[in-house]
Amino acid sequence: MTHINVLDPGASPLDYYGFELRRLREAANLTQRQLGEILNYTGSLVGQIETARKVPTVEFSERADAALGTGGLLSRLIGLVLRSQLPAWFREVAELEARATQINTFHTHLVHGLLQTPGYAAAVLGALDRTRLDDRTAARMARQRIFDKSEPPQFWAVISEAALFQETGGSEVMRQQLAHLLAFEGHRHINIQVLPFAAGAHAGSQGSFDAFHFASDPAIVYTEGYSSGHPTANPDTVRDCALRYDHLQAAALSIKDSAGLIRRVMEDRYGEQVA
Incomplete structure (x- = not known):
């Protein structure tokens, strides 16, 4: 008799997903191989996901939802x-x-x-550790689904010009990454400004930070160290970072001029000719 790994659906979201996928597949009277053929994946992959040994993707979830008539359950879980x-x-x-x-x-x-693009994210995440790199990259990319919400956040990014020149993942990866940034020009919710080298000393010299604003809760500032994050709602810190951000945006190029600089760097440094 074939041994079937029995998952505890309460152990983790991954275990719960695998438990539900198996339940739905068996309710449809399909083997792992049959479901794999319908989804254009291998039966082995289906089995690995059902036993929580492989992390599913958004695409897998969408295909499985359609094939099994789940009403979008797996896409909500992913x-x-x-x-x-x-x-x-x-x-x-x-x-x-x-x-x-x-x-x-x-x-x-x-x-x-x-x-980030998948290639750029993989280069960053795999700089020192390439274990489970595909899964870790997928997890990072999944964060971007916040922009698919009916009411996505207003996102402002000030990026140092140095980030455009730091060749992460090679020339092709950087071409794709800079082209991705250019694709947001004119976007309703995503705004990108570049802080040029010419700005000299600036208000962000103490390091990178993120500021999160909410409809009713206090704002939170987040800074990051090696393998640790430091969120704080301290009013003094939030006010200080808000002031710093105002100065950074004032020192940065306009959105239009930022796109122009990104385009020039992509053409001159990474060899991509953009019409």
Whole structure:
């Protein structure tokens, strides 16, 4: 008799997802192989997801929902599953991102995670540790689903010009990443400004930070160290960072001029010719 791994659906979001996928598949009288063929995946992958040995993707969830007539159950669960794959110390930040009505970010040497392409994210996450890199990259990319909400947050990003020149993942990855940033030009909810080298000394010299604003709760400022995050709602810190952000936005290029600089860097440094 084939041994069937019995999951505890209360153990984790991943276990719950696997338990529900198996329940739905068996209710449809399908084997793992049959479901895999319908979804254009292998039966082995279906089995790995059902036993919580593999993290499902958004695409897998959408296909499975359609094939099994779940009413969108798995697509609703996937956000929780992917968020559970984030480092424990970062999960609170993902919750803040999901609840915020406005997010202001300043980054000195990297493109913010909510603006990263999969290739760029994988390069950042895999710099020192490539274990489960696909799953960790998928978890990071899933955070960007906040922009798909009916009422997404207003997102402002001030990025140091240095981040455009820090060749992360190679020229092709950087071309794709900078093209992705350019795609937001004129976006209703996502605004990108570049702080140029010419700005000299600036209000963000102490480092990167994020500020989360909510409809009714106090604002929270988040800073990050090595493998640790530091959110705070201290009013003095929030006011200080708000002032710093005002100065950073004033020193940064306009949204239009920022796009122009990103385009020039992409053409001159990474060899992409944009019409």
